[in-house]
Amino acid sequence: MVLQVEGVQTVGIPVKLSRTPGRVHIAPPRFGQHTRELLIEHGYDSATVDAKSRKVQLFSTFKNNPTEAALALNKLFLYRMALRTRLNSTK
Numbered sequence: 001m002v003l004q005v006e007g008v009q010t011v012g013i014p015v016k017l018s019r020t021p022g023r024v025h026i027a028p029p030r031f032g033q034h035t036r037e038l039l040i041e042h043g044y045d046s047a048t049v050d051a052k053s054r055k056v057q058l059f060s061t062f063k064n065n066p067t068e069a070a071l072a073l074n075k076l077f078l079y080r081m082a083l084r085t086r087l088n089s090t091k
Contacts, residue, residue, distance in 0.1 A: 031069075038076060 001012040006027035013022035039049050 042076060042079065 003010055003012045003024055005024050008027040008030075010024060010028050012024055015022070036049055036053075040046060
């Protein structure tokens with residue numbers, strides 16, 4: 001089922017449970033909404049992110065190429081998971 005949430009079309013909950021029905025509360029994140037936070041989380045300092053975003057629109061090529069954007073986000077996710085695994089194995 002396709003829903004309209006905060007002006008954005010999104011997919012609803014595919015499984016309907018009688019005791020605990022699910023529902024969509026908020027819209028999915030917009031393109032680039034969390035880019036700054038992700039870059040800072042992955043080692044870029046705030047000044048570098050600001051400088052690069054002023055000189056070059058970060059990920060501007062991804063706007064026209066969603067496949068490339070998905071691959072880049074997947075790489076960030078895998079990097080983050082590997083880092084967590086490495087940190088947890090040293091404890």
